[in-house]
Amino acid sequence: MAEETLEDPGKMQTSLLLADDEIARLFPAYLKLCPEGRICEAGPSLLRHKGPGLLGQPLHDAVSFELPANNLDIAALRKHRRAIILRLNGGTTLRLRGLVLDRGDAIWLLLGHIPDLELGEEMQPLRIADFSPTDGTLDMMLAAEMRSGLLSETRALAAALDVQRNQAEAANRAKSAFLTTMSHEIRTPMNAVLGVASILAETDITQEQREWLDVMVDSGQSLMGLLNNILDLSKIESGAMGINPEEFDLRALGRSVHGLYAPTAAAKGVKAELEMALEGTLYIGDSVRIRQILSNLVGNATKFTEAGKIIVSLHDQVEGETRQLYVSVKDTGIGISAEAIDRLFNVFAQADSSTTRRYGGTGLGLSISKLLCEQMGGEITVESRLGRGSTFTARIPIELAAEPDQPAPAPDEGLALALVGPRHVLIVDDNATNRKILSHYLRRLGHSFDVAVNGQQALVAWEERDYDVIIMDIEMPVLDGLEATRELRRREIASVRDYTPIIALSADAMIEKRETALSVGMDDYLTKPVGLREIEERIQVICARSDQTLRAVPQESR
Amino acid sequence: MYGMIHQALRIMVLQHVEEAEWETLLRTSDHTEPLFIGMEYYSDATTMELIHLVSAHLRMPLDDTLRQLGCVWIDFAGASEYGRILRMAGDDFVSFLESLDRMHASIRSNMPKAEMPSFELISADDAELQVRYRSTRTGLAPMVQGILLATAERFDERVEVTYLPEDGGALFCIQRKSLNG
Numbered sequence: 001m002a003e004e005t006l007e008d009p010g011k012m013q014t015s016l017l018l019a020d021d022e023i024a025r026l027f028p029a030y031l032k033l034c035p036e037g038r039i040c041e042a043g044p045s046l047l048r049h050k051g052p053g054l055l056g057q058p059l060h061d062a063v064s065f066e067l068p069a070n071n072l073d074i075a076a077l078r079k080h081r082r083a084i085i086l087r088l089n090g091g092t093t094l095r096l097r098g099l100v101l102d103r104g105d106a107i108w109l110l111l112g113h114i115p116d117l118e119l120g121e122e123m124q125p126l127r128i129a130d131f132s133p134t135d136g137t138l139d140m141m142l143a144a145e146m147r148s149g150l151l152s153e154t155r156a157l158a159a160a161l162d163v164q165r166n167q168a169e170a171a172n173r174a175k176s177a178f179l180t181t182m183s184h185e186i187r188t189p190m191n192a193v194l195g196v197a198s199i200l201a202e203t204d205i206t207q208e209q210r211e212w213l214d215v216m217v218d219s220g221q222s223l224m225g226l227l228n229n230i231l232d233l234s235k236i237e238s239g240a241m242g243i244n245p246e247e248f249d250l251r252a253l254g255r256s257v258h259g260l261y262a263p264t265a266a267a268k269g270v271k272a273e274l275e276m277a278l279e280g281t282l283y284i285g286d287s288v289r290i291r292q293i294l295s296n297l298v299g300n301a302t303k304f305t306e307a308g309k310i311i312v313s314l315h316d317q318v319e320g321e322t323r324q325l326y327v328s329v330k331d332t333g334i335g336i337s338a339e340a341i342d343r344l345f346n347v348f349a350q351a352d353s354s355t356t357r358r359y360g361g362t363g364l365g366l367s368i369s370k371l372l373c374e375q376m377g378g379e380i381t382v383e384s385r386l387g388r389g390s391t392f393t394a395r396i397p398i399e400l401a402a403e404p405d406q407p408a409p410a411p412d413e414g415l416a417l418a419l420v421g422p423r424h425v426l427i428v429d430d431n432a433t434n435r436k437i438l439s440h441y442l443r444r445l446g447h448s449f450d451v452a453v454n455g456q457q458a459l460v461a462w463e464e465r466d467y468d469v470i471i472m473d474i475e476m477p478v479l480d481g482l483e484a485t486r487e488l489r490r491r492e493i494a495s496v497r498d499y500t501p502i503i504a505l506s507a508d509a510m511i512e513k514r515e516t517a518l519s520v521g522m523d524d525y526l527t528k529p530v531g532l533r534e535i536e537e538r539i540q541v542i543c544a545r546s547d548q549t550l551r552a553v554p555q556e557s558r
Numbered sequence: 559m560y561g562m563i564h565q566a567l568r569i570m571v572l573q574h575v576e577e578a579e580w581e582t583l584l585r586t587s588d589h590t591e592p593l594f595i596g597m598e599y600y601s602d603a604t605t606m607e608l609i610h611l612v613s614a615h616l617r618m619p620l621d622d623t624l625r626q627l628g629c630v631w632i633d634f635a636g637a638s639e640y641g642r643i644l645r646m647a648g649d650d651f652v653s654f655l656e657s658l659d660r661m662h663a664s665i666r667s668n669m670p671k672a673e674m675p676s677f678e679l680i681s682a683d684d685a686e687l688q689v690r691y692r693s694t695r696t697g698l699a700p701m702v703q704g705i706l707l708a709t710a711e712r713f714d715e716r717v718e719v720t721y722l723p724e725d726g727g728a729l730f731c732i733q734r735k736s737l738n739g
Contacts, residue, residue, distance in 0.1 A: 121642050128646050128657040128664075142643055149639035150597050156594055156639075490570040 023108065026132050029096055031109040033059055037074040040106070045113070045130040049094060063088055066095070078102040084109070093124050112137060117144040152356075175236040183227040183234075188431065188505040190227075191529030194220045196435035198531055202444070224529065229364040232292075243376055247401045248287035248324070249291035251276055254314045257291060261298045270305050272298075277315035282401035285325070290396060293380075294327050296365040297392045308332025308389070316398060324378070325398040325400075330391040336384040343372040344382065351353065352545045423468035423543055425449040427485070428458040429505070430476040434528070438471065441532045447539070455484025462488060467500055468543050471535075474506040474517065482520050483508075489521040501542045505530065517535045559605040560672065561594035563627075566634040567608060568594075570627050574616050583611050596640065599671045602695065621700040630706020632712060651713040655679045672691070675727075685734055692727035699728040706732060719720055 024043055032041035042054050054062055060071050067085040071405045080100050086109075101300055112135045115126055129136040139377055197217050205213070235241040258274040263271040294312075301310045309475055311330045316323055336344060345366055370380045377397045384390035414450035425442055429435045430453050442449045450467075452458040456479040458472065470488075474481040492499065504517040504525045514525040523542050526534065571580045594600070613623040626652050636644050647661050648654035655677060662674035675693035682688075691702050703719050710717040716735040721728040 121645065127648055127653070128660050129648065129653060131660075136667075139667045140659070142646075142661075143668045145643050146597060146640060146665075146668055149643075152639035153596050157595070158594065277739065282567045445666065 004195065007418055023110070026134065027098070027110045027112065028130055028132060029111045029113055030098075031059070031063075031111065033074070033077075033107040033109070035074075035105065035107075038075075041110070043429075046088070046094075047518070048127075048130070049092060049125075050088060050090065061089070063096075063275060074107070074468075085114070086111075088223060093119060106546055107122045115141045117141065125181050173238070176237050179230050180234045183230050184507045186223070186227055187528050188434075189506065190220055190224060192433040192437060194224070194529045194531070195434075195441075199437070199440050226364075229368060232368050233360045233364055233371075236368065236375065241372075241375065243286045243289065245286055245399075247282055247284050248288075249281055250278060250283045250285075250290075250314065250398075251281050252313070253291055254294070257294045257298055258312050260295070260301045265302045265305070265310055268302075268305070268309060270302070271309040272302070273309060273311045275311060275313040275315075277313070279316055280400045280403060282403060283316075283325070284399040284401050285396065286360075286376060289376065290325070290327070290398075293372055293394050293396070294329075297327065297329040297371045297394065298472060300392075301329050301333060301390070304390075305331040305333035322397050323400055325396045327394040327396065327428065328391060329393075330389065332389040335386045335388045335390055336382070341382060341384060345380070368428065380466040423447045423539055424466075425539065426452060426467045426480065428452045428453055428470060428476070429473040431473070434473070434505075441535050444532060445536050445539075455479030455487075458484050459487060463491075466498065469539055469546075470500060470502045471505050471539075472502055472522070474504055474508065474513070481522075482516065485517075485521045499546060501546045503538055503542055559602055560596065560609075560669070561598045561600060561639070562596040562635065562638065563605055563631070564594040564600065564608065564633045565596060565638075567605075567612060567627055569634050571612055575629075577692070579615070583608065585614055587611055596638065597668075597669070606714070624698060624715040625704040625707075626698040628701040628706075629708040632705055632708035636712070649713075651681050651710055651715050652679070652687065654709060654713065655682075655687065661685060680729075687732040687734065689722075689730040689732065690724075690727065691730055694726075699723060702728070702730065706730060710734075 020032075020041075026045045029044035030041075030043040031039055031046065033042045036522075037059050039055055039057050039059060042050070046054060050062075059074075059077075063086040065071050065084065065086050067083060068080070072080060077100055079102075080273060083097060085095065085097045086097070095114040095115060095116070096111040097114050098109055099110040101110055112132055113126060113130055115137065116124060117140075126141070128138060194217065197213055197220065201210070201213055201217075232241065254274060254276055258272060262272040262537075273295045298310070300313055306351075309332060311328075313328045313330075314325065315328075316325045318324075318496060366380075373380050373394050373396060378395045379394060380394045382390060382392050425447050427435055427438050427442070427449055428451075429438065435453075436453055439449060439451065450461055452461050454476045455472075458470065459479070462470070472481040472484065476484075479487075482505060488500070488502070491497070501523045504514075504520065504522045505528060506517070506525070507528045523545075524538055526538060565651070568580055571583070589604065589608070599693065609623060609627070612618075613620045616623065618626070632644075635641065643661065643665070643675075647657040656679050658677040662672075662676070666672045666674050673694050675691060675695075675698075678690040678692075680688040680690055689706070691699065699721055705722060706719045707717065710732070718733040718735060719730060720733075721730045
């Protein structure tokens with residue numbers, strides 16, 4: 001073909017000649033100019049958009065050139081061999097690009113549309129027929145449309161997923177609220193069950209009855225442990241679980257937890273060792289949560305190890321600008337498969353259901369420990385192989401506290417021991433069983449007491465006589481414990497009466513409830529169920545603290 | 559086929575039953591994703607299994623199900639995020655049919671996995687149109703019949719559509735009962 005062209009250029013020119021209707025098909029937006037520069041024909045696309053009024057117009061009235069930037073006269077246009085870009089005048093957005101074809105008797109502008117991909121279809125009503133079959137611009141335009149559609153669809157999908165996620169979260173919150181409510185509801189009767197059991201244990205019963213009673217108490221305490229886990233999880237999920245750093249003795253904490261589980265391990269023939277490589281003794285951190293994590297890890301190791309040993313180790317080191325505590329529990333127990341490790345820390349998941357059947361438990365402990373670690377800025381990792389034991393390591397940011405120059409003063413508990421004595425107590429509780437149990441405890445402890453069934457009765461009793469301490473329920477009819485405390489504190493100040501300590505006793509284990517109770521003027525917060533020993537300890541600590549305050553403040557300044 | 563077909567099928571099903579039943583059908587077909595993405599490619603087997611399940615569930619013959627899907631498809635596609643592409647095909651029934659192949663060619667250049675059917679306008683006058691439909695798929699002529707009926711209605715034309723099956727497609731005869739309503 002190329003040789004033929006070289007030999008006979010005229011033949012090639014002939015082969016490129018197109019009939020007018022073929023030009024119209026290939027260039028639906030063409031313009032044909034008469035020799036003097038008027039538009040004598042236009043492609044179907046332009047006629048559709050501009051109407052027949054386009055015909056007969058001088059070119060430069062009908063269009064404005066963008067390329068070349070200056071309008072060319074007709075003679076110059078004939079010789080122009082480069083691309084042209086022009087815009088139709090008269091309120092359209094149509095832009096066209098093409099070439100000039102000089103045919104002597106006429107000038108053809110072979111044009112195609114340049115769609116503005118930002119414009120909507122109202123502003124730019126282009127149709128597929130406006131484009132030449134050979135023009136890839138249409139593909140580009142449809143690609144832009146499809147991309148735009150895909151974006152809209154993606155946004156709609158994201159919105160739909162957002163709605164679904166919100167619904168799922170709402171359902172989860174409802175579940176958590178239900179679990180919390182149920183836990184509270186179960187706590188109250190459990191308080192009675194365990195309280196009565198402890199009272200029965202102190203009566204003259206047979207050995208067989210005592211064994212049955214032990215089963216009952218063990219089961220009750222297991223149930224309370226489960227309830228505590230559910231409440232903890234609920235608190236963490238709702239963001240209500242605060243971290244409360246305070247100074248504490250980390251060595252004592254390690255010994256305490258080890259001491260708690262070592263006998264159980266020993267009973268199975270498993271040796272539990274404690275290794276502590278700590279730089280100090282006193283640290284600042286949330287001792288309650290650290291104890292909870294360590295207890296969970298050691299408890300699991302004890303549960304899942306039938307032979308061999310458990311090594312509990314605590315060490316700390318400075319990494320960068322932060323001191324990290326590493327709590328590690330290594331055992332020679334049943335171990336965990338790689339697949340099971342992946343779901344080990346998921347809420348409500350144990351390694352497999354047979355684990356639950358054989359060893360009991362809910363699988364909540366590790367999830368809670370992981371969430372607690374993360375909340376304190378740390379993490380839990382595990383290394384394990386099935387049948388080869390496991391090593392769980394919790395990393396927790398911690399601070400080293402300044403060591404005291406002399407032995408620290410005895411804590412409240414020490415003070416309590418020094419100041420033991422009979423007290424006069426006001427019991428305020430709307431639940432008859434709770435009143436009965438508490439009355440029994442106080443009687444056994446040698447304290448005297450009065451009873452009120454709501455906050456209003458409590459205020460009347462307090463107006464009539466002084467009490468060393470008031471033990472007050474929170475949720476009560478007529479006047480609840482919080483309002484009663486507020487009013488009592490107001491009257492105390494108004495009447496210049498001695499301060500009466502108030503211990504809240506509630507089934508609500510949520511931390512915010514405790515904070516509310518303390519903020520209205522209560523001195524301590526106990527969660528049901530409480531045992532005799534706990535009641536006595538708190539009464540003496542709170543009363544001793546109050547006695548000390550009274551001694552420290554001169555009578556005239558009160 | 560692309561997800562838009564499944565989305566249209568869902569709209570069609572919801573004209574007869576509640577969303578929960580559609581979700582049951584999806585589960586029955588082992589389709590675990592609750593949402594189809596319009597421009598995502600799904601295997602023809604998935605699409606046809608769903609259509610067969612819908613047909614059985616609605617107790618509607620397969621051809622009727624396909625025809626109804628074809629009718630719904632045009633309205634659905636026109637109202638979808640991709641509706642402008644359909645509207646670009648033309649402002650009247652004939653130019654729409656003439657532009658279909660060009661539209662499909664452009665779509666295919668952007669979606670290489672797409673297996674687009676071909677529509678060739680054989681003849682056109684005020685009384686009758688003849689369209690040759692070709693496809694690599696079989697059994698979808700009733701759906702095309704629905705598409706043609708809904709498209710004519712879109713341009714305010716009342717038509718009757720019949721077809722003669724051919725190798726690799728069908729020849730459609732469109733009787734124009736009234737132009738522009």
